[in-house]
Amino acid sequence: MNQKITEELYKTKVNEVIVPCAKCSGRTAHEVVTSIDQFVEDTDCDVQWMKHYQIMRCKGCKIISFRDADLNSVEYIQAGDHEWDSRNYEELYPLCIEGRKYLGNSALGAALIWRFARGYCPPDTSINGVPLMLAYTVLPLMFNEDTRSKIISTQSSVYKFEEKYKDKYDLLYLIQGRAMGMRDLTRRSICIGISSGLLNLVPEDGSIYPIYQPVPRSVTRSAKELLKAAEKLGEWAKQFSLFEFSRTLHLDF
Numbered sequence: 001m002n003q004k005i006t007e008e009l010y011k012t013k014v015n016e017v018i019v020p021c022a023k024c025s026g027r028t029a030h031e032v033v034t035s036i037d038q039f040v041e042d043t044d045c046d047v048q049w050m051k052h053y054q055i056m057r058c059k060g061c062k063i064i065s066f067r068d069a070d071l072n073s074v075e076y077i078q079a080g081d082h083e084w085d086s087r088n089y090e091e092l093y094p095l096c097i098e099g100r101k102y103l104g105n106s107a108l109g110a111a112l113i114w115r116f117a118r119g120y121c122p123p124d125t126s127i128n129g130v131p132l133m134l135a136y137t138v139l140p141l142m143f144n145e146d147t148r149s150k151i152i153s154t155q156s157s158v159y160k161f162e163e164k165y166k167d168k169y170d171l172l173y174l175i176q177g178r179a180m181g182m183r184d185l186t187r188r189s190i191c192i193g194i195s196s197g198l199l200n201l202v203p204e205d206g207s208i209y210p211i212y213q214p215v216p217r218s219v220t221r222s223a224k225e226l227l228k229a230a231e232k233l234g235e236w237a238k239q240f241s242l243f244e245f246s247r248t249l250h251l252d253f
């Protein structure tokens, strides 16, 4: 890959972005305090993209956060009948997700791992629990807007999900870094899952089991969609060995 990178401090002069806030509920206006803007040119593939590393301050609660956004010259999403927007990849730190006012991240993480486990070992199966390592793949996939939306919109299998990254496999390699960054969150979520009676951990075989209790009805539509997607991911995972599943997602345990 032959890349030429030109970097400038606060070149874009974008002074406001609307993104989910880790503290407020939903999306809020954030002041862009400063940013490092990179123009990247891949001369082999004739693709250009902009990378923005922004330090932001929420205009509501004033917390400082960080946004890493990518905009490239070849991907567009339809915004209207004759309207197209550039596809924007976005990562936010600290991790935030819309609708989190209903649940803290660890509590939501516990619910997602529980639903993943339900998908992986449904009540009528002889599967022996979810290998603990596999549980560490759930949050990096579900707490990222891009992978989450692709899981929600993919029906059949993890291969179909992987196919959506055709020609942009480098994005799949990012999951590994997120999995590493979310190890603590996953650990906390598993602990909450155990203490709240959603999960059982069997240390001898390093597996977690879901406790079969009814899915709560009083959750928001977006949370319901998210939980359903986690269960689907569990169903995909059970069709493969741990090795095959992680290889498809370019994960290295």
Ligand SMILES: [Zn+2]
Residues within 6 Å of the ligand: 021, 022, 023, 024, 028, 058, 059, 060, 061, 062, 063
């Ligand atoms: Zn805020």
